Amino acid sequence: MPNDSAHAAPAAAHAVSRPLVEVSMLEKRYGESGPPVFSDVSFTIQPAEFVCLIGHSGCGKSSILNILAGLEQPSGGTVIMDGHEITRPGLERGVVFQGHALLPWLSAVQNVAFAVRSRFPTLSRAEIREKAEHYLHLVGLHNALDKKPAELSGGMRQRVGIARAFSTQPRMLLMDEPFGALDALTRGLIQEELLQICARTRQTVFMITHDVDEAILLADRVLLMSNGPDARLAESIDNPLPRTRTRESMHHETGFYDLRNHLVDFLVRRSALVGKGEN
Ligand SMILES: Nc1ncnc2c1ncn2[C@@H]1O[C@H](COP(=O)(O)OP(=O)(O)OP(=O)(O)O)[C@@H](O)[C@H]1O
Ligand SMILES: [Mg+2]
Incomplete structure (x- = not known):
């Protein structure tokens, strides 16, 4: 049976204070004129951390993931992983697309x-x-x-x-709405499996989702993006629920509804205001 030491080693070898990935002042433009899709996006990912990115359609989530995958180049800013700038795809990063x-x-x-x-x-x-x-x-x-x-x-x-x-x-798993096309039952089963595999292997994950409950179940931290154009990373929210949470139990955990209300309120109301001088 192959062991999962390649997963566990990076997490153990790095102090929590040293991030696996450092994203600094990232900006993306697709055309010469007009505002960028997003700008001023900075965040870090710790080894063994599960980070979910949430935001409305078109704010640039897939663009960010594709830059982390090395499939796209940023117009400004850098992504450093393990001390090296990401400029091309690499086998130390695994990507799961919706298709x-x-x-x-x-x-x-x-x-x-x-x-x-x-x-x-x-x-x-x-x-x-x-x-x-x-x-x-x-x-x-x-x-x-x-x-x-x-x-x-x-x-x-x-x-x-x-x-x-x-x-x-992979040192980092990148997933772009991997369960978006699945029915609710199948999605729930795979989410639980993913949670267990990640806990066992200490896998570092960066995942995009539209589903607030999915983010609360899976993520250690949720990054919230404001609406485009010129979207920003508006908030980084730590998940206070214990890591032993399950789909059935998480509604009963202290802090579940506070977190859920916060995320929903952001998507419904505040995402349109951030960066537009009104928040
Ligand atoms: N290759 C491209 N050429 C030109 N414009 C692009 C390209 N890829 C993305 N865009 C534009 O950049 C913006 C952000 O796209 P992106 O796919 O990153 O958004 P998203 O947040 O992942 O959206 P969704 O939630 O719908 O998947 C959109 O306005 C899109 O039209
Ligand atoms: Mg997308």
Whole structure:
């Protein structure tokens, strides 16, 4: 059974005071003229921290995630990870998109193995297969190893995408609304699985969601973006709920409704005001 030491080591090796990722004064423009999509965006991510980013459509969340992934370049500012500026994609960052982007001609286990092989090219065939199966087990797909994407449900395909991202044991996992297209029941199941895997592996995660309850369940910290154009990072809210929370229990935790009301009030009312001189 492959161990998860590649996940655990970075967290243990860094003091909490030293962030894994430092985002400074990030700005993004797509055209020459007009206001930027967002500007003045600065935040840090600690090792083993689960950070959720929330904001209205079009404020630039995916653009920020794509810059962290190295898929897009910022117009201004920097992203430093482990002392190095991020300028291109790298295997130490795993990305899960809303569309799972699986290779349709490969089975579930072959899709994951493909990623494992590119990340760990010196592993034997058997070791690669073992690792791929291990991560598919973690997301509850042990009965679907040999199914092609077309033979899987949407939720199962999304799980393969998550297993694939985890299997490369990335220093940071980047997820852009990974559960957005799933029905509520499936979404709940995968959220719980994700929470357990992250707790076990001390995975660092940066995730975009539109769902306030999802953020409260998963995140250690919630970043709130104001509306675009020229959106800003308006607030960073620590989640006061204990990490042992579950979907069933979290409503009973002290502070749940205060946090929920705060996030909803931001989205409904204050997100339009921040940076526009009215907050
Ligand atoms: N490649 C691109 N070329 C031009 N404009 C773009 C490009 N990508 C994004 N934009 C614009 O930048 C803004 C932010 O887009 P982005 O996808 O980052 O927002 P988002 O917060 O992720 O929105 P959503 O919640 O709908 O996914 C939008 O106005 C969008 O039209
Ligand atoms: Mg988006």
